[in-house]
Amino acid sequence: xxxxxxxxxxxxxxxxxxxxxxxxxxxxxxxxxAAGTPVPPAAEPVEVSS
Amino acid sequence: MSGAAWLQxxxxxxxxxxxxxxLGPYLxxxxxxxxxxxxxxxxxxxxxxxxxxxxxxxxxxxxxxxxDPDREQRWTGYGASxxxxxxxxxxxxxxxxxxxHLLPMNPTDAPAVPSPLAFNTAISFVTNTNWxxxxxxxxxxxxxxxxxxxxxxxxxxxxxxxxAMVLIRSLARRRVSVVGNFWVDLVRSTTRIFLPLAIVVAxxxxxxxxxxxxxxxxxxxxxxxxxxxxxxxPVASQEAIKQLxxxxxxxxxxxxxxxxxxPNGFTNFLQIFTxxxxxxxxxxxxxxxxxxxKQGWVLFAVMAILWGASAALAMGMETHGNPELxxxxxxxxxxxxxxxxxxxxxxxxxGSAGCGLFAASTTGTSTGAVNCAHDSMTPLGGxxxxxxxxxxxxxxxxxxAGLYGMLIFALLSVFxxxxxxxxxxxxxxxxxxxxxxxxxxxxxxxVPAAVLCFAAISVVMSSSKSSILNPGPHGLSEVVYAFTSAxxxxxxxxxxxxxxxxxxxxxxGLAMLIGRFFLIIPTxxxxxxxxxxxxxxATAGTFPTGTPLFAGxxxxxxxxVVGLTYFPILxxxxxxxxxxx
Numbered sequence: 001x002x003x004x005x006x007x008x009x010x011x012x013x014x015x016x017x018x019x020x021x022x023x024x025x026x027x028x029x030x031x032x033x034a035a036g037t038p039v040p041p042a043a044e045p046v047e048v049s050s
Numbered sequence: 051m052s053g054a055a056w057l058q059x060x061x062x063x064x065x066x067x068x069x070x071x072x073l074g075p076y077l078x079x080x081x082x083x084x085x086x087x088x089x090x091x092x093x094x095x096x097x098x099x100x101x102x103x104x105x106x107x108x109x110x111x112x113x114x115x116x117x118d119p120d121r122e123q124r125w126t127g128y129g130a131s132x133x134x135x136x137x138x139x140x141x142x143x144x145x146x147x148x149x150x151h152l153l154p155m156n157p158t159d160a161p162a163v164p165s166p167l168a169f170n171t172a173i174s175f176v177t178n179t180n181w182x183x184x185x186x187x188x189x190x191x192x193x194x195x196x197x198x199x200x201x202x203x204x205x206x207x208x209x210x211x212x213x214a215m216v217l218i219r220s221l222a223r224r225r226v227s228v229v230g231n232f233w234v235d236l237v238r239s240t241t242r243i244f245l246p247l248a249i250v251v252a253x254x255x256x257x258x259x260x261x262x263x264x265x266x267x268x269x270x271x272x273x274x275x276x277x278x279x280x281x282x283x284p285v286a287s288q289e290a291i292k293q294l295x296x297x298x299x300x301x302x303x304x305x306x307x308x309x310x311x312x313p314n315g316f317t318n319f320l321q322i323f324t325x326x327x328x329x330x331x332x333x334x335x336x337x338x339x340x341x342x343x344k345q346g347w348v349l350f351a352v353m354a355i356l357w358g359a360s361a362a363l364a365m366g367m368e369t370h371g372n373p374e375l376x377x378x379x380x381x382x383x384x385x386x387x388x389x390x391x392x393x394x395x396x397x398x399x400x401g402s403a404g405c406g407l408f409a410a411s412t413t414g415t416s417t418g419a420v421n422c423a424h425d426s427m428t429p430l431g432g433x434x435x436x437x438x439x440x441x442x443x444x445x446x447x448x449x450x451a452g453l454y455g456m457l458i459f460a461l462l463s464v465f466x467x468x469x470x471x472x473x474x475x476x477x478x479x480x481x482x483x484x485x486x487x488x489x490x491x492x493x494x495x496x497v498p499a500a501v502l503c504f505a506a507i508s509v510v511m512s513s514s515k516s517s518i519l520n521p522g523p524h525g526l527s528e529v530v531y532a533f534t535s536a537x538x539x540x541x542x543x544x545x546x547x548x549x550x551x552x553x554x555x556x557x558x559g560l561a562m563l564i565g566r567f568f569l570i571i572p573t574x575x576x577x578x579x580x581x582x583x584x585x586x587x588a589t590a591g592t593f594p595t596g597t598p599l600f601a602g603x604x605x606x607x608x609x610x611v612v613g614l615t616y617f618p619i620l621x622x623x624x625x626x627x628x629x630x631x
Contacts (some may be wrong), residue, residue, distance in 0.1 A: 002165040002166070003148065003165050006144070006165050006166070006168070006169040007141070007144070009169070009556075009560075010137070010140050010141065010144070010169070010172075010173075011137070013560070013563050013567075014133055014136070014137040014567075017133050017567045017568070017571060018130070018133060020568060020571045020572075021126060021129050021130065021133070021571050021574075021575075024489060024492075024571055024572055024574075024575035025126055025575065025578075027485050027488050027489060027575065028485045028486075028489070028575055028578060028579040029485065031124070031227050031578075031582060
């Protein structure tokens with residue numbers, strides 16, 4: 001019985017880890033990068049006057 | 051400290067610097083791209099020394115396992131492969147531990163490992179922690195040691211190395227979505243780095259007296275006429291990868307204090323060197339792969355400063371001795387017949403300074419091997435390894451884990467610097483934005499939350515309090531050390547705490563899982579975000595990250611973040627204990 005509990009804990013943790021992977025994917029947003037797609041150069045840093 | 055101790059430190063520094071310079075370029079060649087990758091979803095791999103020898107072996111493994119070595123993965127695919135591999139590893143090792151009494155190569159008739167201990171041990175070795183709630187020579191069969199634990203000693207550090215390589219590639223590549231192929235990285239790390247190094251180190255260790263056999267217990271009669279059983283086993287092969295992969299799990303319960311694991315001063319020096327070699331060499335590989343060597347040297351310097359400070363504290367406190375013993379009139383000076391200092395829990399052949407140096411190296415690198423009893427160190431001497439682990443294993447950290455941990459702190463540092471001067475933070479030309487910072491915060495908060503919550507519950511529950519040997523601040527240190535060690539995947543034990551209970555086996559196991567995979571996933575996500583980005587050209591307003599100023603800022607950020615998190619608990623444990631002496 002204790003084997004079943006521990007195996008369930010292990011599988012449950014990794015299920016959570018897969019869930020965290022999905023959550024992190026949501027945080028960084030969809031991947032719009034495709035091979036050969038031109039991406040405009042990043043803007044220069046903006047000076048902030050004090 | 052004695053002249054011999056200073057000489058040992060100096061020789062170690064030289065050896066690590068030379069080793070970094072020699073191994074670093076090789077690591078970069080094994081994992082790097084041939085050309086700068088800009089928008090190319092099929093990057094070419096760099097040529098590496100030994101390709102003609104290793105490639106046929108690797109092609110055979112790829113064919114056998116159905117791996118397409120030319121197909122790269124996005125970070126989600128890479129992460130899913132890593133999690134699937136780790137899940138299968140835990141389940142396989144758990145089954146082996148539970149069934150070892152039915153399997154061959156069990157000359158000592160080791161029984162099945164109880165389920166809570168099997169849970170803890172399987173997780174411990176898969177997460178590169180190697181926390182051991184058992185005595186290896188009594189609890190494990192030779193088959194378990196070789197086909198279970200030693201296999202994980204190879205692949206668990208490689209998982210960390212793979213994650214570090216993904217993060218480096220994300221900084222080196224531009225406007226792509228792919229970060230590498232987990233299965234290819236796994237195979238190449240094994241065949242080209244860990245197996246060759248482990249074979250060489252094992253042979254050197256055997257030449258110095260570390261045993262390597264398949265024998266069981268040898269019954270002998272001692273000089274005094276008593277009867278004694280001396281265990282045998284494949285120790286040298288396990289010892290080599292134990293240190294090279296920052297694993298730390300000893301074949302024997304006494305770990306690197308045992309003369310069959312660590313027979314003399316030279317093997318002690320070699321073990322410290324092998325512990326430090328790959329984590330420091332990875333900083334050079336990092337500089338080479340991002341094509342800016344100064345970036346690598348900055349990380350090397352910060353890691354070396356943190357490691358050196360920790361070693362100085364531990365060695366200084368241990369060689370200074372115990373003030374209470376000094377008041378009782380005990381001689382703790384270095385003399386011709388004693389190595390001096392606080393000698394409780396020390397091995398005569400290594401001395402107090404050797405203990406401090408080993409402790410700083412083993413806890414700074416997520417190794418967790420010990421050559422002295424950390425529980426017997428002076429309070430501040432014992433705080434040194436604990437604080438080392440609280441840094442998050444970045445001084446210089448485990449294989450790969452140290453480097454990606456330090457890179458996470460680097461991202462936080464440029465963000466803080468950006469806030470101070472009012473500029474959009476950049477690291478190596480990649481803009482650090484809200485998504486990356488959310489993931490950095492997730493990374494930094496996860497382990498302290500697990501460590502402090504589990505420790506807090508353990509010191510109020512009567513069942514878990516009964517496992518604590520010493521009362522007062524030292525008892526608190528025992529509990530906090532255990533969860534810090536597990537949560538940061540170090541594995542060293544302070545001692546004193548009876549960890550082989552249902553509560554500690556389960557909660558320490560959970561802390562190890564959280565400390566490993568809940569950090570790897572945000573790291574991979576950060577890599578997935580960075581790899582898509584264009585590199586902004588450096589301008590007059592760009593904060594340079596390859597300078598001593600940035601090294602100072604990074605060191606300060608690491609110390610402040612960790613200090614704010616853990617100082618209260620350190621005050622209640624080792625600091626108040628030292629003040630009470």
